Amino acid sequence: MNIVNVDYDGLIPNNVDLARDARVKKALEKWHPGYIDWWHDMGPEGFQQALVYLRTAVSVDPKGWAKFDYVRMPEYKWGILLAPQVEARQIPFGAHKGEPAWQDVPGEHRAMLRRLIVIQGDTEPASVEQQRHLGKTAPSLYDLRNLFQVNVEEGRHLWAMVYLLQKYFGADGREEAEALLERRSGDPDTPRMLGAFNEQTPDWLSFFMFTFFTDRDGKMQLEALAQSGFDPLSRTCRFMLTEEAHHMFVGETGIGRIVEKTCAAMKAAGIEDANDIEAVRKLGVIDLPTIQKKANLHFSLTLDLFGSEISTNAANAFHAGLKGRFREDKLEDDHALESETYPVLRLVEGAIAKQEVPALSGLNMRLRDDYVAECSAGVGRWNRAIDKLGIRFEITLPHVAFHRHIGEFANIKADPAGNLSSDAEWQKRRDEFLPSDSDRAFIEGLMQPEFEPGKFASWIAAPKVGIDNKPGDFEYVKIAD
Ligand SMILES: [Fe+2]
Numbered sequence: 518m519n520i521v522n523v524d525y526d527g528l529i530p531n532n533v534d535l536a537r538d539a540r541v542k543k544a545l546e547k548w549h550p551g552y553i554d555w556w557h558d559m560g561p562e563g564f565q566q567a568l569v570y571l572r573t574a575v576s577v578d579p580k581g582w583a584k585f586d587y588v589r590m591p592e593y594k595w596g597i598l599l600a601p602q603v604e605a606r607q608i609p610f611g612a613h614k615g616e617p618a619w620q621d622v623p624g625e626h627r628a629m630l631r632r633l634i635v636i637q638g639d640t641e642p643a644s645v646e647q648q649r650h651l652g653k654t655a656p657s658l659y660d661l662r663n664l665f666q667v668n669v670e671e672g673r674h675l676w677a678m679v680y681l682l683q684k685y686f687g688a689d690g691r692e693e694a695e696a697l698l699e700r701r702s703g704d705p706d707t708p709r710m711l712g713a714f715n716e717q718t719p720d721w722l723s724f725f726m727f728t729f730f731t732d733r734d735g736k737m738q739l740e741a742l743a744q745s746g747f748d749p750l751s752r753t754c755r756f757m758l759t760e761e762a763h764h765m766f767v768g769e770t771g772i773g774r775i776v777e778k779t780c781a782a783m784k785a786a787g788i789e790d791a792n793d794i795e796a797v798r799k800l801g802v803i804d805l806p807t808i809q810k811k812a813n814l815h816f817s818l819t820l821d822l823f824g825s826e827i828s829t830n831a832a833n834a835f836h837a838g839l840k841g842r843f844r845e846d847k848l849e850d851d852h853a854l855e856s857e858t859y860p861v862l863r864l865v866e867g868a869i870a871k872q873e874v875p876a877l878s879g880l881n882m883r884l885r886d887d888y889v890a891e892c893s894a895g896v897g898r899w900n901r902a903i904d905k906l907g908i909r910f911e912i913t914l915p916h917v918a919f920h921r922h923i924g925e926f927a928n929i930k931a932d933p934a935g936n937l938s939s940d941a942e943w944q945k946r947r948d949e950f951l952p953s954d955s956d957r958a959f960i961e962g963l964m965q966p967e968f969e970p971g972k973f974a975s976w977i978a979a980p981k982v983g984i985d986n987k988p989g990d991f992e993y994v995k996i997a998d
């Protein structure tokens with residue numbers, strides 16, 4: 518069969534020759550109804566019958582892999598798609614560097630590998646659950662469609678991980694696949710595995726921040742797993758990254774369009790002071806200081822997803838050849854890191870200081886540094902737009918010690934500039950740093966749906982171009998009544 522094109526004949530579209538793999542096919546077909554139930558229960562609320570202009574992967578050819586059409590979301594073709602196999606691929610790093618990439622699970626690393634797959638898998642349905650109420654308040658049909666595109670693709674990412682579990686991990690893989698449908702974001706008894714995936718996404722500003730900051734953590738994790746010596750994981754993640762790019766596009770352009778609308782409205786009203794929150798809010802747009810606070814929140818929550826700065830788990834996963842560094846194949850060093858060091862920000866005698874640690878232990882920090890560099894670039898683009906619109910304000914990323922719950926800075930309080938303060942002082946100033954109740958109430962008040970084709974809510978600008986080059990008034994979602 519042709520790896521580039523996808524077999525759409527069976528219940529589960531795939532390019533892994535599922536038709537000839539009776540055991541896995543059966544396991545997946547058994548898992549399928551539970552998935553559909555989950556989608557109905559926890560997927561986008563109120564829009565299951567809507568016709569949505571979605572892209573579906575029909576190939577894994579980077580030059581053209583998607584087809585656009587109107588689809589009812591429960592009928593979306595969630596497929597299993599692996600990027601083409603690289604011939605004679607070798608394990609690119611760690612103790613097994615240079616050995617042929619594993620086509621089967623390496624027995625000695627089985628538990629660690631399963632855990633990595635389950636953790637990645639758990640984030641995918643979690644974000645669908647977090648975003649399920651947003652449809653009702655979409656600022657346009659264009660944005661509504663983008664939300665649903667992200668949602669169905671996160672659903673497909675769950676399929677991608679479940680395939681690996683069922684194909685390569687037998688009975689315990691099947692158990693993990695079931696458990697992925699049982700946990701629920703924010704549920705006190707059966708929460709999702711990682712903190713940020715149990716937080717709420719109550720409004721569209723949060724959604725765009727989430728896709729900018731938290732989906733980008735997903736991207737970094739996928740990049741690290743795409744380097745894996747376990748070839749099926751590498752190939753799976755490589756294709757997921759193709760889809761992931763759109764999620765971050767939604768976030769970055771979403772915030773960009775909000776910022777643009779705010780600045781344009783301020784200009785038109787002759788408001789120069791971006792901190793004159795009351796005056797700006799009267800214009801029906803979101804003031805820049807509130808956008809900053811949301812960024813502070815989502816950035817800090819997402820940093821926690823990288824885990825502790827100093828981590829034995831990260832060292833072990835690298836040493837074992839399971840999880841590499843960002844763009845490992847482009848890095849020029851020995852790819853073993855046994856004698857290297859890496860600078861890590863730590864709490865040293867009550868102060869934040871840089872310390873060299875063994876490079877293997879500092880791998881989470883390293884991935885996080887690569888992540889922060891990407892975030893800064895995106896924030897820089899927002900700032901250039903603000904500047905161009907003639908407003909004096911700069912959005913900044915808060916210090917990495919700010920508002921942390923995991924790692925070196927979990928037990929201290931720092932302000933967004935990185936100054937340490939007492940708990941009491943921090944609590945007193947909390948509403949300066951993070952969205953307050955009144956900020957949330959203001960944003961909630963703005964979240965009125967705009968479902969007329971080509972129209973946008975007051976607080977967000979129209980995009981520069983349509984999806985699939987469609988014109989501005991294209992009906993991206995046909996809402997069933
Ligand atoms: Fe994903």
Ligand SMILES: [Fe+2]
Pocket residue numbers: 671732735761764
């Ligand atoms: Fe994503």
